[in-house]
Each structure stands twice: as C-alpha cells, then as structure tokens.
Amino acid sequence: MAARGAAQAHQTHNHRECIEDALKRAREICAGRGAQLTPLREKVLQIVWRSHKPVGAYDVLDELARSHKSARPPTVYRALDFLMGEGLIHKIESLNAYLGCVEAGAPHSGQFLICRQCGATEEIVDAKLETALDQAAKQAHFAGERKVVEISGLCARCAA
Ligand SMILES: [Zn+2]
Ligand SMILES: [Zn+2]
Ligand SMILES: [Zn+2]
Numbered sequence: 001m002a003a004r005g006a007a008q009a010h011q012t013h014n015h016r017e018c019i020e021d022a023l024k025r026a027r028e029i030c031a032g033r034g035a036q037l038t039p040l041r042e043k044v045l046q047i048v049w050r051s052h053k054p055v056g057a058y059d060v061l062d063e064l065a066r067s068h069k070s071a072r073p074p075t076v077y078r079a080l081d082f083l084m085g086e087g088l089i090h091k092i093e094s095l096n097a098y099l100g101c102v103e104a105g106a107p108h109s110g111q112f113l114i115c116r117q118c119g120a121t122e123e124i125v126d127a128k129l130e131t132a133l134d135q136a137a138k139q140a141h142f143a144g145e146r147k148v149v150e151i152s153g154l155c156a157r158c159a160a
Helices: 015-033 039-048 057-067 073-085 127-139
Strands: 089-092 097-100 111-115 121-124 149-153
Touching (some): 039 057, 039 073, 039 097, 057 097, 073 089, 089 111
Parallel strands (some): 111 149
Antiparallel strands (some): 089 097, 111 121
16 A cells, blocks of 8 residues: 555645645656657646645636646646556546546555545555456456446545
C-alpha cells in the first residue's frame, strides 16, 4: 500500500504540502524525460491536486479560466491527457473525473477507494493485486489492456 499521501485522503493535514510535493515531483519527472510541463499543464495539475477528491474536466476548466481566459474544453483535455500520459494523474472512470497520483513516476495502474459520501478518494498501489489481476486475465486467455479497480463505500471518517 502506498504510504505517501494515501492515508491523508480523509485526515486533516497540511494539503499545501501535498500540492507542493506533487508539483515538485512532476517537474522532476518531466525534466528527466524531456517532457514539456508548460505553465498551463502545471496549472491544470495544481487544480487536479486541489483536494483528495476527483475533479471533473469542467471543474478544471472553470478554475483554469480564472488565470487563462482563453482556455476551452480542448485545452483542458489536452493538458489532462498529457498529465495522464506522464503518469501524474489518474482518471477515475466511475466518476469521469481526475485525481493526482500519489506514486507518480512508478509504473502502476492504481486502485482506488472512493467515499460515496464525502468524495475523498484514496489511491492504493498494491503490486500483488495488480499481479493477481494480470494472472486472472492470462488464465482466461484474455489480452488485458486496461485495469480499473474502483471500490466505492465509506471512508474511515464518514463510517465513524
Ligand atoms: Zn493532501
Ligand atoms: Zn497512481
Ligand atoms: Zn468520506
């Protein structure tokens, strides 16, 4: 299970540090690969990281438009695609929304615990689970391409 960031989803913490860490890591990762983390892409990443709740593309656009008045949906989708391509954010399929990755730079598909009450979403990165899914697909002679594991329920705080 990912230690960094994951357990913070539903706890009071200094979220500014989460954002700063994420942006710093993103800059390092992109610099290392020669990928262009433009100010606009960085801004979009910052918006996605505004909380530990997945953010929809139109919410990103609303916020982006405050500083980038010419931003349109394609601007946002291109930036989101770039950030996904670099492994900096994940798409939460069941919510059609985006979440900052807590293990950016490490190859994984990510598994998510989504609170249906407060929306806090925790990423767990469990290599054993990924391997089990890969093996199950292989045994079924299925050429798996995309793995989506999204568990909805109640986070510790909402369940209490
Ligand atoms: Zn945080
Ligand atoms: Zn991740
Ligand atoms: Zn909750």
